[in-house]
Amino acid sequence: MDEANIGADTSRVTSVARKTRRSQADRSAATRAKVIAAARDVLCAQGYSGATMHAIRDAAGMSLGAIQHQFPTKAKLMAAVAAEFSAYRIGVYREAIRRGRSPRQSMENLIDANFEMISRPEMAAVLEIHLARRNDPDLDREVGPSTRRFDRRVRLWAYSILHAAGISEDERHLSVQLLNNAVTRGLTVEYIRNPDAAFVARAVRIWKQQMLDLIFGTGG
Structure with a gap:
């Protein structure tokens, strides 16, 4: 394989890696935003004592594990x-x-x-x-x-x-x-x-x- 082809392959791999990282970051940001919005809504409706992690989980429509991955x-x-x-x-x-x-x-x-x-x-x-x-x-x-x-x-x-x-x-x-x-x-x-x-x-x-x-x- 000549150097030009090696360079092209390396560029493609780098591009895919960057897109994957961006995609993961975008998904993480979207999850955080969804959880924060759910927490805000539960706080408004039920107060601090009612804003349990389980109540926020239900409002966000996701698993408790997914929430705690972002917010332990x-x-x-x-x-x-x-x-x-x-x-x-x-x-x-x-x-x-x-x-x-x-x-x-x-x-x-x-x-x-x-x-x-x-x-x-x-x-x-x-x-x-x-x-x-x-x-x-x-x-x-x-x-x-x-x-x-x-x-x-x-x-x-x-x-x-x-x-x-x-x-x-x-x-x-x-x-x-x-x-x-x-x-x-x-x-x-x-x-x-x-x-x-x-x-x-x-x-x-x-x-x-x-x-x-x-x-x-x-x-x-």
């Missing part, structure tokens, strides 16, 4: 649910801030983007996860790192907006951020109990105006 423990699966939503929120928030033509508008866009999350099933699912962390050390250990990264990212964005407006971050502004987190979680619970979008929207409009006035002043 419930804590790791819950962490994946939380991390995926954090990544989504970061992308949405970044784009919302980018659209702002002034610091106030960027902050307003960020507030709007945050409250748009309330009606998403992921928000309810992640809230269930965070509430469960206090009594589950394994869950807290798995979820904690990505949560802290997300919180730091959002705080840095808020700081950058304030800095661009010539406002120094102080205890008052930190308290406003804390209050905003509390309002977001509270309205998420209200939406779970009574998914009335108009009701939530009215509350959001009132709180958003209060926030902007507290941050930028009533004449800002």
Whole structure:
């Protein structure tokens, strides 16, 4: 066999190997996405205690072994649910801030983007996860790192907006951020109990105006 034929055969083998690896990776990614979606839905419908691996297995329509191949423990699966939503929120928030033509508008866009999350099933699912962390050390250990990264990212964005407006971050502004987190979680619970979008929207409009006035002043 001449060198040209050897080279051609090697290229074909390499191409097949790459396609096989891609195919396996695609299947693995599809399985992970399906399991994460099932876990999110069960969390929303049944809460954290009801989101057992067996309940998620039934919702996903696959074997427990297939799920545990991707997520060996419930804590790791819950962490994946939380991390995926954090990544989504970061992308949405970044784009919302980018659209702002002034610091106030960027902050307003960020507030709007945050409250748009309330009606998403992921928000309810992640809230269930965070509430469960206090009594589950394994869950807290798995979820904690990505949560802290997300919180730091959002705080840095808020700081950058304030800095661009010539406002120094102080205890008052930190308290406003804390209050905003509390309002977001509270309205998420209200939406779970009574998914009335108009009701939530009215509350959001009132709180958003209060926030902007507290941050930028009533004449800002």
